[in-house]
Amino acid sequence: MYKILATIRLSIPYLLFPITYLLFPFSHYLYQKLFKMKLLSLLFITALCAFTLPGTNTIHSFKVKAIDGKTIDFASFKGKKILVVNTASKCGYTPQYEALQKVYNQYKDKLVIVGFPANNFGGQEPGADGEIQEFCKKNYGVTFPLASKVSVKGDDMAPIYKWLTSKAENGVLDADIKWNFGKFLLDENGKLLAYFPSKTTPDSEDILKYVK
Numbered sequence: 001m002y003k004i005l006a007t008i009r010l011s012i013p014y015l016l017f018p019i020t021y022l023l024f025p026f027s028h029y030l031y032q033k034l035f036k037m038k039l040l041s042l043l044f045i046t047a048l049c050a051f052t053l054p055g056t057n058t059i060h061s062f063k064v065k066a067i068d069g070k071t072i073d074f075a076s077f078k079g080k081k082i083l084v085v086n087t088a089s090k091c092g093y094t095p096q097y098e099a100l101q102k103v104y105n106q107y108k109d110k111l112v113i114v115g116f117p118a119n120n121f122g123g124q125e126p127g128a129d130g131e132i133q134e135f136c137k138k139n140y141g142v143t144f145p146l147a148s149k150v151s152v153k154g155d156d157m158a159p160i161y162k163w164l165t166s167k168a169e170n171g172v173l174d175a176d177i178k179w180n181f182g183k184f185l186l187d188e189n190g191k192l193l194a195y196f197p198s199k200t201t202p203d204s205e206d207i208l209k210y211v212k
Contacts, residue, residue: 057171058190059084062160065148067117067129072145077112079188081211083202084164086152087115088124088180089135096181097140099202104144107211113144113202116161118152121179125149152177164192185210 059082060075074082083103088094104113117132119125125132129148136142150158163169164184165177172192175184183196185207193210200206 057169059160059163059186059192060190062163064150064158064160067133067146067148069129069148072114072147074114074190078190080109081111081188081193082186082190083111083113083207084160084184084186085113085115085202086118086120086161086177086180086182087146088118088121089127089132090124091122091180093179093181093198096202097136097142101140101142101144103202103208103211111211115142115144115146116152116158117146117149118180119149120151120153120177124180152182164195183207 060078062074064072064074066072083100085096085100087097100113100115104111115136117125117129127135132149133146136146150161152158152161157165161177165175167174170192173195175182175195179198181198183200183202185193185196187193196204196207
């Protein structure tokens, strides 16, 4: 019995060698296949991200409440440039409503203007949505879309303005809105083009050169 066990013990390396020899090429082949699969998966994920990420950097993913209680879907503006303006009824810049409406009338086939009434600066937009809508229609004949009143600055900033003002979100620029009637211009694909401060009028060449 002892001799049999000794013989088996001595034979083990000789038995394992061919098995190992046979298995190693297969193991190496399997490793190569897994490595290739992992590499292909990584490339696929990278390509997928490259394809989808630009969508997150457009304004077209946003929907906001309109001043009349309906919904403004920015995806419906694809193919047109968009001018987003934070507005107020009791501001020195309020007469810019007239220029905004004029530009909207002239270029409505390729430009949409969306006003966002906000009370962030000087308490110059104190009214409710209905009052603001009536004021704009009565005094300036506004027909371009108006959103429900929002906050465009501070902790309660509306999500769309967080996107507009943060390069980390929009992928283009950081903007610090300092007063009413700041203007964001976006291209036909919903990508941010530029930000203009209050003093830049809607009918200025600085803005219209992008639209003409």
